[in-house]
Amino acid sequence: MGFARNQIFYNLQKGSPMSKQHTIGSYLIDKLSSHGVGHIFGVPGDYVLGLYKQLEDSKLKVINTCDEQGAGFAADAYARVNGLGAVCVTYCVGGLKVANTTAQAFAEKSPVVVISGAPGTNERTKTPLLHHRVRDFDTQLKVFEQLTVASTVLDDPRTACSEIDRVFAAALRYKRPVYIELPRDMVSAPADPPQKSNDTVRSSDPVALDEALREAVGIISAAKKPVILAGVEMHRFGLQDALLKLLDKTKIPVASTILSKSVVVENHPQYLGVYEGAMGREEVREYIESSDCLILLGVFMSDVNLGIFTAHLDQGKSISVTSEKVSIQHHSYDGVEMDDFIAGLIAADMGKRKVPDIPNPPLPEPANPTTGKPMTVRYLFQRLNSFLDDNTIVIADPGDAMFAAIDMNIHCATEFLSPAYYTSLGFAVPASIGAQLANPQLRPLVLVGDGAFQMTGMEVASIARFGLTPIIIVLNNQGYGTERPMLDGAFNDIPSLNYARIPELLSAGKGYDIHTEDQLECALQEAQKHTDSFCIFDVHLDPADRSMALERLTTVLGKRVK
């Protein structure tokens, strides 16, 4: 016995990974690290304290947020920027608080590993009423089975490592959240890693792929006005470089959706802008809808994302490729993988084209502030547009913050984040924590309505704690501006807060109270210099003021509400 223990100790000292004696906790932590996860978000609780201690002693950095909801949104944003994210919470009182953020990650394909502590297996045997329990010990598991692509309870050291491998593989395959429940007496249980990885590489059926490609290439070659609509899966599945190659090879113009905005750099010569049916720029709508060959790559056909079904896309003229399905016109192919199909298009000979004459997005107009002139949504976004630089990531909360941001000119790829499909308010402030930790080169510009800010704005305390530096623009119109034009009532009003004074609460950051164009100008210039902590702008807007995009959206939505 003495010898064996010393042998393990010797191997640990030498750092040999082959012979490292793993616990379930250490295997899980190593797995996260090996997939590039450097930060884990959460709030500790007694059922998960042992794992928190292991995390603190590991390479991973624990990021405590104020509330679990904030941790969930931060992990989602981290996953979008980094490729994988993780949130670690306690049983039920922590886990059920991230039900909504996990649902968003599921809906918008963001691979978040949800890790929850739980009562020990040895505590469950007599099913006593342990605290935090709801109905049965598996209540939380059953909830998360609805919200994730794979889930597991690590209650057996013999299978724990292979179970971890299985759910990680699902997160990476489907780019969706997974759920891992770790009973507290299992954290330090010795565990044996599987001898070989069960990560399977998916590949296409070569015959089906060939047939699909031949048909697609024929249609595209014959088309007079082909156009690509690039969806968010191009980003999630790491296909942005492939997309650029395809654009370069074919010279076909490209548009994005709201959810995928910034999937290609927005000054790309073939870039049309964001397509969102009747909600977006008319010339983009006209170009897309008059195309004789629409190539949809990884597009979510959802309502808000496509202008609340004001989009008119002719399936008979479409080639649609997603991680789940490849369709041409009204038929579909089995066994054809998205990446193989796009690689095939790049390799194919589709003749020579020139970049056609297309309506590129207008460049940012210079905004000249007039002293004392009240702030408007239009001026605000015009000015912010020219404020963006290569290191700005725009994070927009649903509502006019998101709609008005659609026409901003994002400089680099993947520098726009917004939950444009699931549209859960309160995402942007905590998301800035995840985004900036995932890429410290970026300074987040957070666009958030006052209603959304009041949901998760307390996380500014976490921003201050971890020395992050977002510029937070609160669009203060004293209510739920998106709902007013649909159906108004006192329920759309919210109380006004002195947002610019939040730095006094935290003894950190800079606050700016902004009523006029010149005040915005001063604040932006100061914020540009003040790079060592966050800035918050309280931008006072007329409650009736809104962007044109929101005006169009709410008119359509309002017809359905009543």
Place this chain on the structure above:
Amino acid sequence: MGFARNQIFYNLQKGSPMSKQHTIGSYLIDKLSSHGVGHIFGVPGDYVLGLYKQLEDSKLKVINTCDEQGAGFAADAYARVNGLGAVCVTYCVGGLKVANTTAQAFAEKSPVVVISGAPGTNERTKTPLLHHRVRDFDTQLKVFEQLTVASTVLDDPRTACSEIDRVFAAALRYKRPVYIELPRDMVSAPADPPQKSNDTVRSSDPVALDEALREAVGIISAAKKPVILAGVEMHRFGLQDALLKLLDKTKIPVASTILSKSVVVENHPQYLGVYEGAMGREEVREYIESSDCLILLGVFMSDVNLGIFTAHLDQGKSISVTSEKVSIQHHSYDGVEMDDFIAGLIAADMGKRKVPDIPNPPLPEPANPTTGKPMTVRYLFQRLNSFLDDNTIVIADPGDAMFAAIDMNIHCATEFLSPAYYTSLGFAVPASIGAQLANPQLRPLVLVGDGAFQMTGMEVASIARFGLTPIIIVLNNQGYGTERPMLDGAFNDIPSLNYARIPELLSAGKGYDIHTEDQLECALQEAQKHTDSFCIFDVHLDPADRSMALERLTTVLGKRVK
């Protein structure tokens, strides 16, 4: 047609309930009203706007909170004080945010009606990707099936009213939450109320009841030192008056649990105090555990509630009655209802007793402030104890706020609220909204740790908005004090906020920064006079300072964490 319409109008004018033409929405609202619900908590969203409009036009008052989590906790507290509560939210992005608060209501038997808007039935037919959707249209329903005792989707006007009746009956029978999903195109659909109510009155099997009572009466009559442990179901099922009658008739002493604290007025001559095993007052433990006949009335046998299983109750000497089960020693009776059993005990002849000599809780000691003396947990609670009056409801968040509050002397029945079993942090601040609206005679004294405050403290904005007047005591020890003694790490630290300056953010309320005993004294005297808005006390405590109860608890818990 014209005649029929006029006839309905005529009847409505006359207020005849028989002939009122109901919509599904109006029937639901009337049902809430008829069960004494006067306030409904929530955040609007487009899938629920139509119902919000109907609510605004009804007798019910809509209470918008900052975040749905706050609405869920407020509705839970309202239900505990009022007997029934309701929360109204939008689909998924709203509903899934109240998953945790609904789980708490389930675990602690608080009857909350969760109402969620949803996509219209006419929008679902082609299963398009409508915004806020997770996996399928019934994802949210499946989640809430795990967290409620009854659930329904009101997608058929022919059955909607009877479905509403069915789930309300379940909420009232089991004192647990129910879930009602209302597709937005059904809100104004005409609906026919059922001809007769399907509320069934449950009654005992008279033979089984008689047998159980005869056995119980025999045991109690023969006992030398019987004692009653009164649980939270006495409150939930409206049996507090019956309990008082039983006490008066039998002269048997009574103790409560943490969860049921204040179920009897705490100056009752037969009241021993809170029983919580080794965590509580030693003389209470000794009295209860040496009893030869322990009468458990509606007690949750849970861990935190009973001193983390440091309680030693001998089942062989117990009579246990709950809404779910009646047991005597090691056998149980079917078909015996709790209220019938207690009524039977009151009516029975169990001989004459006198109130024995028992260790009543010590009276509040006067606290004499010493100028400049730093604040301690012990002094704080000693002083607050003598500050309570007949109109104070104490609302304690889990953690030392709750444990230290156990020994406070609550003046009137049901003036102590705390989630002592489910123990979800962040309950107390939003709960004060629900509690004070349910009974405007009460002024809440909110006891909340700084960690919990940062979860839901933004709801102070809702408190200000609705002119509520709690006194909020933030126990500021810069971290998760309950976890430190179990297993400490940087993850238990939280950033300090200047809580006393929150009133400046809101332009409402009074803030007090409290480091010393004399500062507390001044603040309490001012708060007593300042009754037209909320007060917030930032009470600075040494991070190592804690109540004796917490010290004992965490020692026991700490052994299980590692």
